[in-house]
Amino acid sequence: MICPKCGANMTLRKGVCAKCGFDIEVNQKTRKYSCYFYNQGLAKAKVRDLSGAVDMLNRALKISKKNVDARNLLGLVYFEMGEIALAIQEWIISKSYLEENNPASHYLQILQNNAAKVENYNNAIKKYNAALEAAKQGGDDLALIQLKKAVQLSPKFVRAWQLLALLYMKNGDNDRARRCLKRTLSVDIANTTSIGYLKEIRKIKRMGRQLQVTVTEPLEVQPDAEELQGEVKSPIIPKFHYSEDKPDYRSFICLCVGLFAGILFVFFLVIPSVKTGMREEFKEKQVQFGEQQSGYLAAMDSLEKENQTLQSKLELQELELEAAREQEKENAEKAGGINVFRMVDYYLKLKRSGDVSRKNLFILQTRLNAISQQERSSTYAKSIIDRVSEDYPDVYNVTMTSAELYEEGTTLFSSERFADALEFFICAYQKSPDNEKNLYYLARSYQLTRDYTHAKQYFNEYKERFPNGTYYYTVEDQLSRIP
Numbered sequence: 001m002i003c004p005k006c007g008a009n010m011t012l013r014k015g016v017c018a019k020c021g022f023d024i025e026v027n028q029k030t031r032k033y034s035c036y037f038y039n040q041g042l043a044k045a046k047v048r049d050l051s052g053a054v055d056m057l058n059r060a061l062k063i064s065k066k067n068v069d070a071r072n073l074l075g076l077v078y079f080e081m082g083e084i085a086l087a088i089q090e091w092i093i094s095k096s097y098l099e100e101n102n103p104a105s106h107y108l109q110i111l112q113n114n115a116a117k118v119e120n121y122n123n124a125i126k127k128y129n130a131a132l133e134a135a136k137q138g139g140d141d142l143a144l145i146q147l148k149k150a151v152q153l154s155p156k157f158v159r160a161w162q163l164l165a166l167l168y169m170k171n172g173d174n175d176r177a178r179r180c181l182k183r184t185l186s187v188d189i190a191n192t193t194s195i196g197y198l199k200e201i202r203k204i205k206r207m208g209r210q211l212q213v214t215v216t217e218p219l220e221v222q223p224d225a226e227e228l229q230g231e232v233k234s235p236i237i238p239k240f241h242y243s244e245d246k247p248d249y250r251s252f253i254c255l256c257v258g259l260f261a262g263i264l265f266v267f268f269l270v271i272p273s274v275k276t277g278m279r280e281e282f283k284e285k286q287v288q289f290g291e292q293q294s295g296y297l298a299a300m301d302s303l304e305k306e307n308q309t310l311q312s313k314l315e316l317q318e319l320e321l322e323a324a325r326e327q328e329k330e331n332a333e334k335a336g337g338i339n340v341f342r343m344v345d346y347y348l349k350l351k352r353s354g355d356v357s358r359k360n361l362f363i364l365q366t367r368l369n370a371i372s373q374q375e376r377s378s379t380y381a382k383s384i385i386d387r388v389s390e391d392y393p394d395v396y397n398v399t400m401t402s403a404e405l406y407e408e409g410t411t412l413f414s415s416e417r418f419a420d421a422l423e424f425f426i427c428a429y430q431k432s433p434d435n436e437k438n439l440y441y442l443a444r445s446y447q448l449t450r451d452y453t454h455a456k457q458y459f460n461e462y463k464e465r466f467p468n469g470t471y472y473y474t475v476e477d478q479l480s481r482i483p
């Protein structure tokens with residue numbers, strides 16, 4: 001194993017680099033803890049507990065700031081909550097740690113392609129900030145107008161909805177405040193701020209109901225003194241007559257008869273009709289299933305026939321490709337060798353295009369230099385080399401620096417012309433083998449042109465020479481993908 005700090009070889013049993021003393025076990029535990037919090041954040045994000053996901057992902061990044069997956073997910077969570085600026089910040093940081101095969105590049109590209117939507121998010125943030133300042137200065141009406149525009153531009157802007165609910169609560173409009181808070185909980189189901197506001201609204205509502213009951217409760221009327229004296233002096237006490245009602249059995253009998261009639265109605269009329277409907281529905285579904293099954297069988301037959309046709313076409317194309325390869329070998333043998341053939345091919349391209357730039361002449365020079373002495377001994381090779389020298393007398397005088405070669409190579413690489421870019425990277429490597437980026441792109445060009453032997457060679461050379469390089473982990477990933 002290679003030490004991440006100094007690049008020296010070390011064993012996993014010791015756990016400590018003998019050269020620099022770096023503790024690899026601590027590094028591995030740090031990665032495990034960071035991945036644990038990332039998984040917790042992912043689980044919370046799946047159930048829309050976005051605030052909890054933000055907490056877990058921030059913990060993962062505190063432990064390992066290079067956890068690209070956690071940083072990308074944090075950006076997505078921020079974007080879902082309407083925090084577009086924080087999302088872009090996380091994606092840019094993630095892209096600085098990993099340039100190749102990073103989903104953050106795709107997210108940023110999507111935002112660049114949707115300039116109008118990004119402008120809406122930006123205006124929503126500006127209006128939120130203006131509303132916040134107006135609310136601090138007591139301008140609630142202006143703040144409400146700005147916040148309504150902000151949530152129209154960004155319907156999932158959680159902080160804007162919360163501030164709008166707070167202003168409604170301040171003005172006593174608790175119903176609208178509750179609706180705003182429910183909008184935030186549809187985005188983030190466990191937002192503690194929104195839940196706290198809802199509890200406060202319920203508390204205010206309970207207090208209002210208790211106050212209403214206290215005010216509307218009828219007051220007990222106190223009798224006058226004269227009436228009390230009259231009641232005491234009066235020797236007559238009024239009599240109250242109480243008698244219990246006799247039980248009526250007729251209503252009970254009617255209830256039992258009605259219940260029995262209902263049971264008979266359900267048993268003899270409703271249940272048979274339901275069974276008949278279920279049988280008909282089952283027969284219809286059975287017919288539909290049979291039709292679908294026959295359609296599937298017909299589709300499978302057509303797909304099998306199409307597969308056979310494609311197989312025959314593929315075999316024909318393989319035969320044609322083999323014939324083309326044989327023809328290419330035959331042409332190369334006629335031309336005096338494969339290097340002579342490649343030089344002649346490029347020479348004819350230059351004659352057709354008429355572009356005699358320094359870059360094209362340099363490529364022609366490299367292909368001329370690649371012709372061996374044995375190949376030059378051919379009469380055809382001598383004649384064509386003399387002709388090239390007559391048409392382009394300055395071809396052997398063209399020179400390019402390592403930086404120029406690398407720049408031309410990267411331009412061709414970005415245009416997906418990997419075979420042409422490979423020639424420039426090879427020349428740049430010969431002139432400056434210590435260029436880390438050139439060595440990486442040289443290996444990648446070999447990989448993309450399916451020359452896996454040279455690709456492995458230069459990837460391993462990169463790992464040995466640049467253990468702390470920018471593309472170290474990318475190189476490990478690419479090596480694992482090479483068959």
